[in-house]
Amino acid sequence: MTRTVVAALFAALFAFPALADEAHHKKDPAAQGATQSSAMAEGEVRKVDKEAKKITLRHGPLASLDMPAMTMVFQVKDPAMLEQVKLGDKVKFQAENVGGAFTITKIEAVK
Numbered sequence: 001m002t003r004t005v006v007a008a009l010f011a012a013l014f015a016f017p018a019l020a021d022e023a024h025h026k027k028d029p030a031a032q033g034a035t036q037s038s039a040m041a042e043g044e045v046r047k048v049d050k051e052a053k054k055i056t057l058r059h060g061p062l063a064s065l066d067m068p069a070m071t072m073v074f075q076v077k078d079p080a081m082l083e084q085v086k087l088g089d090k091v092k093f094q095a096e097n098v099g100g101a102f103t104i105t106k107i108e109a110v111k
Contacts, residue, residue, distance in 0.1 A: 039064065040092040042110075045085050046071055053079045055104060062095055065102065075103045085109050 043059035058071040074095060076082060085091055085107060093107040 040094060043091050043093060045087055045089045045091060048082050048085065048087060050079065050082050055082060057091070057093070065095060065097060075101050077103055077105045081107050
């Protein structure tokens with residue numbers, strides 16, 4: 001009987017944090033923002049710095065980052081992305097806050 005009670009207590013200890021974590025993610029705006037960040041934003045390439053692995057974009061509002069329209073420098077997740085665009089290109093892109101740095105995670109020239 002004692003083993004059954006102890007086993008039930010351990011099961012409850014492991015089950016409830018998982019349920020609480022799941023409920024937290026359903027209400028967590030950051031978790032919901034992950035789906036919003038999949039929307040592509042529009043911009044224009046103002047500078048490509050392959051050496052520094054950065055790109056400067058003039059862009060419209062970025063809802064996923066709660067950012068107004070502006071011109072700013074972004075890091076790129078993959079330096080190969082910088083081979084796909086050039087100065088003056090109109091682009092669609094995804095940006096995320098990765099470790100405190102605004103980072104382009106996807107970019108494509110608009111034709």
